[in-house]
Amino acid sequence: MAIDEEIQQTKWESFRQKAMVNTMFTSRVLEAASAAMLKEHHLTLPQYNILRILRGRKGDPSTVKLLTERMLDKSSNASRLVDTLLEKGLVQRVPCPNDRRAVEVTITAAGLEVLSGIDPKLSARDRTDPSFTEADAETLSDLLDRFRAVVRSEIETLTL
Amino acid sequence: MAIDEEIQQTKWESFRQKAMVNTMFTSRVLEAASAAMLKEHHLTLPQYNILRILRGRKGDPSTVKLLTERMLDKSSNASRLVDTLLEKGLVQRVPCPNDRRAVEVTITAAGLEVLSGIDPKLSARDRTDPSFTEADAETLSDLLDRFRAVVRSEIETLTL
DNA sequence: CGTCATTAGATGTTGCTACATATATTGTAG
């Protein structure tokens, strides 16, 4: 269903406006789908993202600062997310010996196990579908990169 | 800047995965930009959306149900959003005469005035930019429509 | 008419984002 029907809006000031609303709307649909899947594993999307980043470090500890830089929501609060993951026993948090301000966060065996239970569900979603090919996905991603760039540049000129 | 740099991730399982993350990430950038602009008018994005829907009704009152259907976040709580807009004097809420369960929400003159202060800022963002044309925006919107459709259909087959 | 499922809306809770601020530690300029 096209965006026009989904939110029952037929008039748009421009395709830019329409693409903007559509991006936000689609994001919510994707997030809802991800959240529903993750809920079975008692994880939220940001919690899952933290775990993914930690696993990607392959044993190397991450500081909260590093987690923040790699999260989708940079202004989210990695500190509190680590708190909840700690309560669940999925991560470990120890003071950093070199810098006593920082902490070193690592994923635990339990955390890795939770992730490994989720992995197959994600790859299952990636099967090829003729109505949305890998080439389509690549085009979409590139357009989104350029869209962000334009929106950002216009904001800068507006605030001048 | 491409998504790979923005979140410092270089490996992707597929373009589908990449497009999914990029859609969510771009949505956050767009929302942050919109929220920053709306903040000057003491409005949040969902509050603004409600006002836009009400103005679009051109005098006809809207029920909370109708607002919910047309909002981007369908599971958000239009009832509470109307509460805050009511406190600001931007909307009016009266019991519906035909159906005493329902309420009729309308935008006030003050609400229309706030919107009219925002309108020019939005159209300013729509100026043409050769690095992201209207044709690009149209392509993007169409790809997003198809992306949603595929994700949804796969979710349905998964839950069978 | 009376029963009961349905509908519209309100309300309570949890977790998150955005933002401001606080605390502790480190780096740096004089």
Place this chain on the structure above:
DNA sequence: CTACAATATATGTAGCAACATCTAATGACG
């Protein structure tokens, strides 16, 4: 070494999303 800016993290708050639950009113069916 001292004063102070910068850094890393933690914490407090407002508003929202998601979800469950509750109340009041309506509609449908025997």
